[in-house]
Amino acid sequence: MKLRILLFVILTTFTSSQLLAQKFGYVDTDYILSQMTEFKAAQKQLDEASQKWEQEIKSFQSEIDKMYKEYKSEEIMLSHSQREERESTIVKKEEALREFEQDKFGVNGQLFKKRQELIKPIQSKISEAILKVAKNNGLDFIFDKSANMNILYSNIKYDRSGDVLDELGVVPDKD
Secondary structure, three states: HHHHHHHHHHHHHHHHHHHHOOOOOOOOOHHHHHHHHHHHHHHHHHHHHHHHHHHHHHHHHHHHHHHHHHHHHHHHHOHHHHHHHHHHHHHHHHHHHHHHHHHHOOOHHHHHHHHHHHHHHEEEEEEHHHHHHHHHHHEEEEEEEOOOOOOOOOOOHHHHHHHHHHHHHHHOOOO
16 A cells, blocks of 8 residues: 555656646747748738739629620510520529639639648748747747637747747847
8 A cells, every 4th residue: 555655656746747847838920920021922922813813703793794684684575595595694604703713712722722832831931940949948849829729828938939030030020
């Protein structure tokens, strides 16, 4: 019995000292990204592409609306076959619009691919910098404050965002 108690005390002491030895830090990747000119440039490219495609969609939709209004105003005067032909043309145009939207904004659309192409290298660069900061500071864990971690309180002395920016060679804006 004494052996069990002694073993329990030793195990508890060892485990608690191991927990106390772990070092934590956190970063705010939203802040880090907001300070990187290459991210701002990538975001600008994505915004421009998105706006261009949205304008094309609006134009496409206007054309469909115009076709539909013309059809409705002439519907009474058209023969059955002409009505079917016009309706078919409008339906095909609407399907082409949906395909265009999917191609540009869908799950595997051009915007998604462009985002990966532009942002992935930046994320990799940040990840490498975070790893270096963790090793340089002897940290066991680094949390991301901006990634829904729900850090309700954080002591600023554990914020390593500035260290990551230093590692990336980025000078923060003076806000």
